[in-house]
Amino acid sequence: MIETHHLSKLYSRGLHALRDLTITVAKGEFVFLTGPSGAGKSTFLRLLLLQERPSEGDIVVNGHDLSKLSRREIQEYRRGIGFVFQDFKLIPNRTVLQNISFVPEVLGVPVAQQRRKAFQVLKWVGLQHRMSAYPHDLSGGEQQRVAIARAVASEPVLLLADEPTGNLDPDLSLEIMNLLREINSGGTTVLVATHDRELIRLVGRRTITLDQGRVVEVA
Amino acid sequence: MRALDYALREGWASLWRSRGSGAFAILAITLAMIALGILLLVTWNVERLLAEWSSAAEFSVFLRDDASSEQRGEIEATIDRSGVMEQRQYVSKGEALARFRREFTELASLAEGFEDNPFPASLEVRVRPEAEADGRAIALVQRVAALPGVADVRYDREWLARLSSGLAAVRGAGLALSLVLALAAAVTVASVVRLGLNARRDELEIMQLVGSPIAFIRGPFVAEGVLQGGCGALMALGALWLGFAAVNLWWGAGLAMMLEDRSLQFLPVQLSTALVAGGMVVGGAGGFAASRHAV
Ligand SMILES: Nc1ncnc2c1ncn2[C@@H]1O[C@H](COP(=O)(O)OP(=O)(O)O)[C@@H](O)[C@H]1O
Ligand SMILES: [Mg+2]
Numbered sequence: 001m002i003e004t005h006h007l008s009k010l011y012s013r014g015l016h017a018l019r020d021l022t023i024t025v026a027k028g029e030f031v032f033l034t035g036p037s038g039a040g041k042s043t044f045l046r047l048l049l050l051q052e053r054p055s056e057g058d059i060v061v062n063g064h065d066l067s068k069l070s071r072r073e074i075q076e077y078r079r080g081i082g083f084v085f086q087d088f089k090l091i092p093n094r095t096v097l098q099n100i101s102f103v104p105e106v107l108g109v110p111v112a113q114q115r116r117k118a119f120q121v122l123k124w125v126g127l128q129h130r131m132s133a134y135p136h137d138l139s140g141g142e143q144q145r146v147a148i149a150r151a152v153a154s155e156p157v158l159l160l161a162d163e164p165t166g167n168l169d170p171d172l173s174l175e176i177m178n179l180l181r182e183i184n185s186g187g188t189t190v191l192v193a194t195h196d197r198e199l200i201r202l203v204g205r206r207t208i209t210l211d212q213g214r215v216v217e218v219a
Numbered sequence: 220m221r222a223l224d225y226a227l228r229e230g231w232a233s234l235w236r237s238r239g240s241g242a243f244a245i246l247a248i249t250l251a252m253i254a255l256g257i258l259l260l261v262t263w264n265v266e267r268l269l270a271e272w273s274s275a276a277e278f279s280v281f282l283r284d285d286a287s288s289e290q291r292g293e294i295e296a297t298i299d300r301s302g303v304m305e306q307r308q309y310v311s312k313g314e315a316l317a318r319f320r321r322e323f324t325e326l327a328s329l330a331e332g333f334e335d336n337p338f339p340a341s342l343e344v345r346v347r348p349e350a351e352a353d354g355r356a357i358a359l360v361q362r363v364a365a366l367p368g369v370a371d372v373r374y375d376r377e378w379l380a381r382l383s384s385g386l387a388a389v390r391g392a393g394l395a396l397s398l399v400l401a402l403a404a405a406v407t408v409a410s411v412v413r414l415g416l417n418a419r420r421d422e423l424e425i426m427q428l429v430g431s432p433i434a435f436i437r438g439p440f441v442a443e444g445v446l447q448g449g450c451g452a453l454m455a456l457g458a459l460w461l462g463f464a465a466v467n468l469w470w471g472a473g474l475a476m477m478l479e480d481r482s483l484q485f486l487p488v489q490l491s492t493a494l495v496a497g498g499m500v501v502g503g504a505g506g507f508a509a510s511r512h513a514v
Pocket of ligand 1: 011012015017036037038041042043044
């Protein structure tokens, strides 16, 4: 699903956020990316979402060489990828329903179908009763569940999560992890970046450890 | 189609959200479009009047006092054969004097003192509009001027030519001024739209991450510019109309006399529509420039 070859990201001050990274994540896998703060985990996910470009090396995701995508193709590619970030990334002036239905809406999916899908994923995360609430009316855990619902609604082949439990207490964290595991059992490849070793131990999956931009351990 | 509908709805919402700074951009468009509108009003009216005056062209052939009736007959025949003439009228010396007394009553006492009648007899020839346009009128005037018995020919087209070239200069200067103002307005729209865009950075980032098509990300900002331009141009049109009505109210009577009973007219529907469309294009260009910062 994800293959990188000698991938490097160099920031302006001569700082290597990633250095010569060659990683493979198989289709349907659940993988943790860990390491201390500043190790390069977020940078790697940003490269996968094409928020930034690598300095060297290349990335192939689901058969797409990311360096070859046009602007239109990038947006198309992103529609096939779910993301869950520490800061939720919900549009503040849109309701929960509108946040989830945003892409289907602009793509012209019939309204009834949009609603059915939104209701289904919200029910799955247990928030079907908050459909018309705005993000700032929700707790952090609820906002993260909405973000997960949005990610799943597009039936992505790959789900990227960057410190998805970073703002949540341990009970809620485990709940979120269980949702991610459930998504994975449906066939979606999941890559979770976290520095929370305790959580990794509880979930127990393949773990790639980075330090100063290099892979230091695969377990 | 869906993108257009979406862009207009979002653009309108955004314009309403930032109506304070939006009013500023609209005002800039209004000023630019007023300048352009005044230019259009002036040139359109002058062109129309020029066309009417040109089609009402006349020349006068003044006869020598000693011209024989054969000579006059030959002059009239030349004019008749040319095909340039629409109508002609002979004005005798007596009639010319009478006309002078009638039209310049305050100078009538002057005319009392004349020993001889100083006014020459003349032929007043009204020219066909097409002969005026294709230069046959001028050719005829030159031919007639050389005939025996002719003292002088007055074919006063010079002021028309001067008015035309004056109009061209006004049009050039006005167009340059309008362009500068339109550019300034587009820049203002771009900065105002960009202000709103920067306030929504997070939202735009999310829209990109979820894979929204580019048209849906940039479209609303272009639409916001187009709407600002449209509003500004409509306001300019309203202001122009009020200004035009005021000019007619205060100076209408004087103008009517000066223009020989031809009246000034407001911009016709096509030009008004073009002005509004122009405002929308200028605003849209500003919005488009700003929208490049959205992705
Ligand atoms: N935009 C940026 N400009 C410069 N340096 C950056 C930028 N983003 C990240 N870095 C640096 O790259 C390194 C890796 O950062 P990051 O990927 O955020 O690490 P992690 O997510 O593992 O904590 C850090 O040293 C960080 O300071
Ligand atoms: Mg990070």
